Amino acid sequence: MYNKAQAQDSQHQLIERYAPLVKRIAYHLLARLPASVQVDDLIQAGMIGLLEASKKYDGGKGASFETYAGIRIRGAMLDEVRKGDWAPRSVHRNTRMVSDAIRVIEARTGRDAKDQEVAAELQLSLEDYYGILGDTLGSRLFSFDDLVQDGEHGGLHEDASSHGGPLHGLEDERFQAALADAIANLPERERLVLALYYDEELNLKEIGEVLGVSESRVSQLHSQCAARLRARLGEWRAN
Numbered sequence: 001m002y003n004k005a006q007a008q009d010s011q012h013q014l015i016e017r018y019a020p021l022v023k024r025i026a027y028h029l030l031a032r033l034p035a036s037v038q039v040d041d042l043i044q045a046g047m048i049g050l051l052e053a054s055k056k057y058d059g060g061k062g063a064s065f066e067t068y069a070g071i072r073i074r075g076a077m078l079d080e081v082r083k084g085d086w087a088p089r090s091v092h093r094n095t096r097m098v099s100d101a102i103r104v105i106e107a108r109t110g111r112d113a114k115d116q117e118v119a120a121e122l123q124l125s126l127e128d129y130y131g132i133l134g135d136t137l138g139s140r141l142f143s144f145d146d147l148v149q150d151g152e153h154g155g156l157h158e159d160a161s162s163h164g165g166p167l168h169g170l171e172d173e174r175f176q177a178a179l180a181d182a183i184a185n186l187p188e189r190e191r192l193v194l195a196l197y198y199d200e201e202l203n204l205k206e207i208g209e210v211l212g213v214s215e216s217r218v219s220q221l222h223s224q225c226a227a228r229l230r231a232r233l234g235e236w237r238a239n
Contacts, residue, residue: 011051011054011055014050014054014065014069015047015050015051015054018050018065018066018069019047019050021050021066021069021070021073022043022046022047022049022050022073023043023046025042025046025070025073025074025077026039026042026043026046026077027039028201029042029074029077029078029081030042031203037081041080042077042080042081044080045076045077045079045080046073046074046076046077048076049069049072049073049074049075049076049077050069050072050073052072052076053065053068053069053072053073054069056072057069091135094132094135095226095227095230096230097122097132098118098122098129098132098133098223098224098227099227099228099230099231099234100231101113101118101121101122102118102227102228102231103231103232103234104121105117105118105121106231106232112186112187112228113228115129115130115224118224130216130220133219133220133223133224133227134216134219134220134223175233178233179229179233182229182232182233183229185232186225186228186229187228189211189221190221190222190224190225190228191225192211193207193211193218193221193222193225194222194225196210197222204218204219204222205218
């Protein structure tokens with residue numbers, strides 16, 4: 001009983017110490033999400049993630065508790081957001097249309113599809129095409145994993161741990177390798193947007209300042225990048 005009480009005390013201390021981390025992550029995510037998402041909901045979900053992290057953390061595996069907890073906290077928040085997918089079916093349908101158009105153009109030309117070409121393939125004006133990209137970004141801007149998901153029918157590749165069988169771990173490694181290759185071959189500006197957003201954790205306005213373009217243009221680049229990755233990784237949909 002003493003050991004159990006001691007473990008509980010240690011857990012409470014971790015939760016108190018890292019509660020500010022939950023708030024920090026919540027507000028960082030909130031800046032990337034539509035106004036319909038409430039910060040209190042993110043914090044509540046994040047605290048549950050922190051509690052789970054305090055129960056499951058294994059210091060022998062190398063990662064610091066803060067790193068491990070941050071992953072669990074962010075994951076819990078994103079799970080909460082996914083439950084309330086507010087994007088209408090038309091947004092998901094348009095997302096797939098853009099990806100399909102990019103796939104067709106790149107198969108035909110053997111190079112990166114340009115904005116004007118995608119708009120023409122969709123029989124849209126450039127302005128209307130950018131409008132679709134803006135709707136896509138506004139409806140879902142979550143984690144890097146979500147970048148290659150279409151929202152309505154799940155991702156290109158579900159996490160291998162959710163399936164049985166000895167080959168799924170290998171399949172997951174192959175998908176990660178394919179994703180890394182697809183990212184490496186993105187147009188330079190789209191690759192830079194990814195790096196600044198997901199690695200440097202800049203917001204869209206800050207990225208716009210770095211690139212010398214408007215926030216809305218960064219929005220379009222991010223959405224087009226997501227569509228391009230979905231197009232290039234389309235073979236994983238059938239797996």
